[in-house]
Amino acid sequence: MASPTVLELWSTSGLDDVQTVIRAVYKQVLGNPHVMESERLMSAESQLCDRSITVREFVRAVAKSDFYRSRYFESCAPYRFVELNFKHILGRAPQDQREVSEHIVRCVAEGYDAEIDSYVDSDEYQNAFGDNVVPYYRGKDSASNPKQVGYNRMFALDRGPAQIDSAVTSSQLVYAVATNSGSVIRPSTSTVIGSGTEKRFKILVSGSKFDAPRRVSTTEYIVSASKMTPQIQRIHRTGAKIVSITEIA
Helix, strand or coil, X not given: CCCCCCCECCCCCCXXXXXXXXXXXXXXXXXXXXXXXXXXXXXXXXXXXXXXXXHHHHHHHHHCXXXXXXXXXXXXXXXXHHHHHHHHHHCCCCCCHHHHHHXXXXXXXXXXXXXXXXXXXXXXXXXXXXCCECCCCCCCCHHHXXXXXXXXXXXXHCCCCCCCHHHCCCCCCHHHHHCCCCCCCCCCCCCCCCCCCCCEEEEEEEEECCCCCCCEEEEEEEEEHHHHHXXXXXXXXXXXXXEEEEEEC
């Protein structure tokens, strides 16, 4: 497999190089879309051109943009939002249920900006890309996959240069991550739930309003792996807080 092209902005880079970096950040972080002139972040682009911000801060600005928020946070299932944050910002797929649960809980408890910051400010981002390397899909490299399943999961998320991530709003990894199993690589982008007995998970929620006007301090929901995404969506819409997601033995 060919090594990915690594783009880095140097102090000696010219304006043409900066424009190349800007286009690469849009493509990577926004999931290979067509970006209209009105959707470009002209202020952030200008700051990058005069070096008042780093590539890392430009990545943060793009990930917090209305473009990203509307297509991936507001339009996608929570699991899909998180798995694409991993893909777009860290360049890999989530490794396990703990990672996904941690980010879903953070997003619900602390908000959208805190969720984006948690990737960009992470030690992993710093070690992989530093301040001036454009993030790239490194999930097919052994260095970013402490677990073998990471390879197949990255292939399930990255289906080639023609794919536009916003065209798929449902999670591609919810079953594999929730059950700690490998993802089957299929020739199409359709998701097929695996056969056999599904594992079950307990979602602990505080501030539930499902049964208003009756209020409950904490509520537990027992769901199968294939039903987790719609349940999490329902919880998210009420404004309740997900405290934890744990597998039931």
